Amino acid sequence: MNKIMLKLNLNLREESLIRKLLSPRFFLMITGFVIFLCFWHLSVEVWQLPRFAQLPTLRAVVTEFISTNPIYGVSIFTHELYQHILASCLRVFAAFILATLLGVPLGLFLGWSTKFREYVFPVFEMLRPIPILAWVPLAIVMFTGIETPVIFLAFLGSFFVTALNTMLGVQQIDESYFRAARCLGANSFQVFKHVVIPGAMPFIFTGLQISVGVCWFSLVAAEMVSGQYGLGYIINTSYTNVRYPTIIIGMITLGFIGYITSAMVRSVGKSLMKWRMRELALSEG
Amino acid sequence: MLQLFFKKISLPVFVAALISFGSLPSSYADTIDYGAIGSPINLSVGYQPYYTESWSGLVMRNKKFYEKYLPKGSKVDFQVGLQGAVIVNSMLAGKEQIGYLGDMPSVVAVSKSDVAPISLVAVLGISKDLCNIFLVRKDAPDFKTPAEALASLNGKVVAAPKGSCVDRFVQSTFIKEKIKPSDYLNQSIEVITSNFRAGKIDAAALWEPTASKLEEEGLAKRVASGYSVNESDGAFLAMRGDLIKARPDIAQAWLNAELDAQLFMADPKNAKEMVDIGMEYANGFTRSEIGKAIYGQRPDQNGSKIRFTMPFSFSADARDLITSAASFLKEIKVINNGTLPSDAINSSFADNSLKARNLKSPIGSVPVINPPPN
Numbered sequence: 255m256n257k258i259m260l261k262l263n264l265n266l267r268e269e270s271l272i273r274k275l276l277s278p279r280f281f282l283m284i285t286g287f288v289i290f291l292c293f294w295h296l297s298v299e300v301w302q303l304p305r306f307a308q309l310p311t312l313r314a315v316v317t318e319f320i321s322t323n324p325i326y327g328v329s330i331f332t333h334e335l336y337q338h339i340l341a342s343c344l345r346v347f348a349a350f351i352l353a354t355l356l357g358v359p360l361g362l363f364l365g366w367s368t369k370f371r372e373y374v375f376p377v378f379e380m381l382r383p384i385p386i387l388a389w390v391p392l393a394i395v396m397f398t399g400i401e402t403p404v405i406f407l408a409f410l411g412s413f414f415v416t417a418l419n420t421m422l423g424v425q426q427i428d429e430s431y432f433r434a435a436r437c438l439g440a441n442s443f444q445v446f447k448h449v450v451i452p453g454a455m456p457f458i459f460t461g462l463q464i465s466v467g468v469c470w471f472s473l474v475a476a477e478m479v480s481g482q483y484g485l486g487y488i489i490n491t492s493y494t495n496v497r498y499p500t501i502i503i504g505m506i507t508l509g510f511i512g513y514i515t516s517a518m519v520r521s522v523g524k525s526l527m528k529w530r531m532r533e534l535a536l537s538e539g
Numbered sequence: 540m541l542q543l544f545f546k547k548i549s550l551p552v553f554v555a556a557l558i559s560f561g562s563l564p565s566s567y568a569d570t571i572d573y574g575a576i577g578s579p580i581n582l583s584v585g586y587q588p589y590y591t592e593s594w595s596g597l598v599m600r601n602k603k604f605y606e607k608y609l610p611k612g613s614k615v616d617f618q619v620g621l622q623g624a625v626i627v628n629s630m631l632a633g634k635e636q637i638g639y640l641g642d643m644p645s646v647v648a649v650s651k652s653d654v655a656p657i658s659l660v661a662v663l664g665i666s667k668d669l670c671n672i673f674l675v676r677k678d679a680p681d682f683k684t685p686a687e688a689l690a691s692l693n694g695k696v697v698a699a700p701k702g703s704c705v706d707r708f709v710q711s712t713f714i715k716e717k718i719k720p721s722d723y724l725n726q727s728i729e730v731i732t733s734n735f736r737a738g739k740i741d742a743a744a745l746w747e748p749t750a751s752k753l754e755e756e757g758l759a760k761r762v763a764s765g766y767s768v769n770e771s772d773g774a775f776l777a778m779r780g781d782l783i784k785a786r787p788d789i790a791q792a793w794l795n796a797e798l799d800a801q802l803f804m805a806d807p808k809n810a811k812e813m814v815d816i817g818m819e820y821a822n823g824f825t826r827s828e829i830g831k832a833i834y835g836q837r838p839d840q841n842g843s844k845i846r847f848t849m850p851f852s853f854s855a856d857a858r859d860l861i862t863s864a865a866s867f868l869k870e871i872k873v874i875n876n877g878t879l880p881s882d883a884i885n886s887s888f889a890d891n892s893l894k895a896r897n898l899k900s901p902i903g904s905v906p907v908i909n910p911p912p913n
Contacts, residue, residue: 308632308654327872363816394733481698481724491725494624495702495873496631497645498654 255296284522304504305424309496318499319506323335326497326502328488339507341483345401347517349408353465357413361420366450371421377444382414386475394479404484407476411468456530459523466519470512557775566757571633573785579612580789585626585638586617588820590704591747591832592604592669592847594772596812598800601816607799608792619820625790626703628845630654630779637793638661638777641670641704645775646864649883650874654779658885660790661797663774663859664905667848668840669703670746670772671765673712674872677740677757688762689716695741698734701725704772707867708714712768735759746772748817748824748832755828762840773860787858787888794888795895798902801849810834811912817820830911845904852889 299313318324322331329335330453363370364378386407393403431453436444477486490505491497496536574580581788582690586596597762599605600617609615618635620626620735624722627641629635631654640648648657675688687711697720712718720742726734728749732839734740742762745753753759765772803809817829824832834846850857869877893900 325872325875390730391733393739394730394739398739400739422565443773478727481726481730481732482722485723489566493703494622494700496624497873 283408294342308504312422315499315502315506319423319503322479326492326500328500335503335507338483338485340489341480341487342473342477342485343511345405345408345484346473348405348467349412349472350466350469350515352405352409353412353416353469354462357416357461357465358420361417361458361461362424362446362450362454364417364421365454366446378414378417383420386410386472387478390475390479400480401480404476404480406481408469408472412465412473415465416458417470419464420454423457423461424450426457427453430476452529455527459527462523463516463519466514466515467512470508470515473508545896547840553739556565571636571781571785573782573789575609576786576788579610580786581612581614581616582609582637582789582793583616583618583635583900585620585629585635585640586626587620587623587626587639587641587865588817588822589621589749590623590639590641590670590774591817592664592666592772593639593802594816595600595663595797595800597816597820599812600795601819602800602803604796604799604803605665605793608795611788612790622700622703626776627651630657630777633779636779636782640775640777640789642773642864643702643704645705645773645777645867646868646879647874648777648859649704649842649879650732650865650868650876652780652880652882656880656882657777657854658780658783658882659775659861660778660783660885661776661794662850662853663801664775664847664849665773665843665854665856665860667769667843668747668837669763669772669774670759670845671708671770672746672750673709673742673763674735674750674753674759674766675742675762676735676740677759678738679741679760679762681844682762683761686716689718689767692718692720692742693702694719694721695719696722696724696739697742698724698726698773699744700727700729700731704748704875705835707864708768708772709744709764709768710871711770712763712787712868715768716828730737731760746823748828751832751835752824752828755825755831761837761839762877764837765818766839766841766843771860771887773857775857778821779884781887783885787866788890791891794892796841798851798892798896798898801851801902803903805849810908814912815832820863830908832913833905834908836909840907844907846907848901848904851898852893853886854900856883 291312295312297303298309299311317327318326321329321382324332327334360374365374389407389410390403397403397406427449431449432445435449435484442446449502473484474486476487478490480487484510485504489501489508492504493501565852584596584599586600587593593638597618605615605890612632618629620629620638623640624647626635626638626640626724627644627648628646632653633655638648645659649659651657673685674688675691679691682691682844693797697709709723713720713723724740726743730744731743731745732742732749732753735743735753743759750761754761763826778790778793802814813833814830818824859878865874866877868874893902
């Protein structure tokens, strides 16, 4: 491969891209998708397996998705799809930021202060398992406007995941770090700043990756309330109108954008956690 | 590049998948075994306690008229559908064979012949205000006429469950009355109820008995109906095509029982019992709400003495309603063809039932009773 690179006389960025495209990881990913699509086509259209035969075929979904004049009104060529994507992205962005801003500090305090945890954690644990759908009527009554209940509903699941992961992150910090900091004369704030926050970072970023995914899957329930736009709204409306190909289009789009947002959070996490990688490498060395 | 590809991925898996792709064209599709003609059958029936025009389904469940006609040993399982769409999806999936539906879900159901053929086999009712009801928020002014109320919706937030029977009514009213709301929201009846409570929407269109409930609870005011804009609504009995084909005896038996149920409803002597039946299956409603939903009189009814007529078979009104609903659904891209399949309406069983009892369509009507029985 290096010879090919030399022959092509590429700059560093182009070379990195080519390397990524030729890497086994990329091919494995493509293969995974191909196998999934093959299974869909075979089980629904060719073999017509029990319970699968009534599902929309791959061909029908792809035809609708790339049609310039889609039967059910939504395809990559319609303005409507992008309107829904934009509405959902804005809601998820708002919900995720809120969940991070509130969930991370709450998780840090839950993990750090035993007394605070004893006050708050039982309530937190009681609220955490309540499904998003159960919050719908209360959200409508509690919040003004149409958008705020939707954002609140998407925020809920995400908030609990972020806070819980952060708390676990603090709890797994080696006790010797706290003792060392105290011995060096650090006060509580300094311990919090220099031990608790960096020590919990790996768990916080794992939590944020899960949290952004939770935001997306809460969206279908949340957008029941929206009444106009959003990928969850498309899925809900298509269910009541029995437009199966559009349900799948909504699901694929939601999954694809959810994948991108998770990758973005992962990438931010990786760049902020370079010190951790170095630390792990050194400890292994 | 290919070498690298083949070296790194699990080649046999990929090749096997590619080879099998399209090369094993065998069909294992579900076929439902309904048994031989005359043998007992297990039926699953989707019915709607929260849609008054389809309440012959409640009567069937309560009075068990089907026991007289189905082969001995048959079992019937009634499943609640909170909205017609739930029943349509279950029918398409083969989980329910018979469904009591509003007009829009009925048309959607018969248009999905590529998934499973479904036919409309009887008319449950035709009216102008069982589904087509406009409500406005409780603090709206007292409008002198329905027309004035409808005109006030310009620039307001209006909600309705899209794909349901009210959706066509709302959109056609907007066109007829040249109304331009600021937003037309698609919300379920539960979300509409919460939004009225929170004062977030200005108006909504709903069906009975929920419309009467919101009115009685003081959450909203009824201001117009199908009478105001001459728009009909309807409810139909739908049956899976494979059941009709495999067991015409069962289809006929159910229609005979359905005729009994509709005759029971049409008899004003049974009004009090009808309210009892409504109370039994529609949870969370008061007797007054149930009574008003089925027998109530409102100013916007223009003095009509009938809540809904029961054609039973497919009268010209019923056929017109289906045709206009189909073209509307095609227009808003809910169904892919405005012309329904040839077997969308199968009136033969309903006609046979009428003929056997020397009856003619319409078989009766549910009258206005003022005050409603309590």
